[in-house]
Amino acid sequence: MSAIIWTVYIVLFLSAIYFFFYRVVNVINDTPVYDFTAFYLWGKTAAKGLDFYLPAHLQIVFNSLELPPADYKIFTEEIVNVGFLYPPPTILYFAPLGFLSYKAAVICWAVLNVFFAFGGMYLIYDLFFRKDKLNGLILVSILFIFLKPVLDTVSFLQTNFIVLFYLLLVRKYQDKRMAGVFVALAMFTKPYMAILILFFIIKRKWGTISYFLVSAIIITGVTFLFFGLAPFKSYIFNSPTHRIPLWVFSEGINQSLHAVLLRSNFISVNESFTYVAIALGIALLSTRYLFLLMRRALDDYILVFLLLIGLLIYPGTLSYYGVLLLFVIFQFFEEEGQLGFNGYVTTGIVAIFYYLSTFSTFLSMCFLLSMVLFKSLGLILADTQDDFRSESG
Numbered sequence: 001m002s003a004i005i006w007t008v009y010i011v012l013f014l015s016a017i018y019f020f021f022y023r024v025v026n027v028i029n030d031t032p033v034y035d036f037t038a039f040y041l042w043g044k045t046a047a048k049g050l051d052f053y054l055p056a057h058l059q060i061v062f063n064s065l066e067l068p069p070a071d072y073k074i075f076t077e078e079i080v081n082v083g084f085l086y087p088p089p090t091i092l093y094f095a096p097l098g099f100l101s102y103k104a105a106v107i108c109w110a111v112l113n114v115f116f117a118f119g120g121m122y123l124i125y126d127l128f129f130r131k132d133k134l135n136g137l138i139l140v141s142i143l144f145i146f147l148k149p150v151l152d153t154v155s156f157l158q159t160n161f162i163v164l165f166y167l168l169l170v171r172k173y174q175d176k177r178m179a180g181v182f183v184a185l186a187m188f189t190k191p192y193m194a195i196l197i198l199f200f201i202i203k204r205k206w207g208t209i210s211y212f213l214v215s216a217i218i219i220t221g222v223t224f225l226f227f228g229l230a231p232f233k234s235y236i237f238n239s240p241t242h243r244i245p246l247w248v249f250s251e252g253i254n255q256s257l258h259a260v261l262l263r264s265n266f267i268s269v270n271e272s273f274t275y276v277a278i279a280l281g282i283a284l285l286s287t288r289y290l291f292l293l294m295r296r297a298l299d300d301y302i303l304v305f306l307l308l309i310g311l312l313i314y315p316g317t318l319s320y321y322g323v324l325l326l327f328v329i330f331q332f333f334e335e336e337g338q339l340g341f342n343g344y345v346t347t348g349i350v351a352i353f354y355y356l357s358t359f360s361t362f363l364s365m366c367f368l369l370s371m372v373l374f375k376s377l378g379l380i381l382a383d384t385q386d387d388f389r390s391e392s393g
Helices: 003-028 036-047 053-064 071-082 087-098 101-144 148-156 160-172 177-190 192-204 206-227 232-238 246-250 259-265 273-295 300-312 319-333 343-357 361-390
Strands: none
Touching: 003 101, 003 148, 036 053, 036 071, 036 087, 036 101, 053 071, 071 300, 087 101, 087 177, 087 206, 087 232, 101 148, 101 160, 101 273, 101 319, 148 160, 148 319, 160 177, 160 192, 160 300, 160 319, 177 192, 192 206, 192 300, 206 232, 246 259, 259 273, 259 300, 259 361, 273 300, 273 361, 300 319, 300 361, 319 343, 319 361, 343 361
C-alpha cells in the first residue's frame, strides 16, 4: 500500500511540474494581451525616456510597437489611455524589457517568473516543511502549482510570485532589521503590501522600520536618477487612477470587497462615501484586534491578518492575487506553529480552500480569514481564562 501511495505522490508531483512548464511554454508561444503587453508598453516608454504616466506618450509608443495580432480596443481604453498604474519605482521592473524585442522580453520575463515561483516554493518548504524533508518539498510543489491563481499568474505573466517571495522573506527575517528591506521591495511591487509595515510598528521594531524607510528612499532615488522628476510629478499631480474606466472596478476578475459590493449593487461606483465608511469600520475593528493579538504575542497571526485584510479592502485585488493566500494555507500544516491545526482539520481546510479558489478568490480570502479568527479567538479566550484562574488562585 505504501508503494502505491508513493507512486501516486510522484505522479502528482511530475504532473504538477509538467502543467507548470506547459503553461509557461504556452504563454511564451501564444502571449495573451494581458498583462505582459502592458508591462512591455510601460517599459518601452520608460526606455525611450518618455513619461510613462502620460497617455499621449504611451500612445506614441504603442503605435510604434510590433505586437502579436489581437483586438487592442479594450487594452487601449484600460492601459494606453490611463498611464502607468503603479508608483514610479515599480518601473524598474519593466524598463529593462523596453530594450528588447517583444518576443525576447516575453521569454526573459517568463524565465524571471519561473525563478521567483520556485524560489517561493523553496522558502515555503524552508519555513514550514523542512522537517518533512523530500516529502515536504514534493507536497509544497504539488499544492503550489495546482492552485488556480498560480496557473493564472503564469498565464498573465503577473508579478504575484515576486510579491510572494518577498512576503516569505519578511516572515523568515521578521526578527531582523533586514525584513524592512523586503517590505519596501514588496510595496514597490504591489502597493497594498505597504500594510505589512504595520506589523513592525505594532511590535515597535524601530530598527526594521528604519531599514524600510532607508530602502524606500534609496529605491526612489535610483528611480529619480534614471527617469528624472517628470514621472513623480505626473504620479502626484496627474494621477492615472483618475483615468481608470469605472467598469474596471466591478469586472469579474476583481475580487476585492469593493468589487463584490459593486456587483451586488450595495454601493455605487460614483459614490465612494459608503465604501470608505465600510473600509474605515473594518480598519478600526482590525486595529483593535491586532492589539489583542500583540498582547498575546501571536505574531504569526498579525502578519496573516494584515495580509488578508489588506487584500480584502484594496479595491484592485484581482483573482490571481490568490497566490498570496498560499502564505496562509501552508502555515496551517505546521501543527506546532501558532496557526497550525491537526492533520485531519488541515486536510478539510485545504480541500475547501482549493475548491473555493477555482471560482472565487474573494470567498477564499473570507474563508481563510474566518479560520484565522476562529483559531486566534480560541487562543485568546484560553489565555484569558488562564489569567483569570491565576488571579483567582
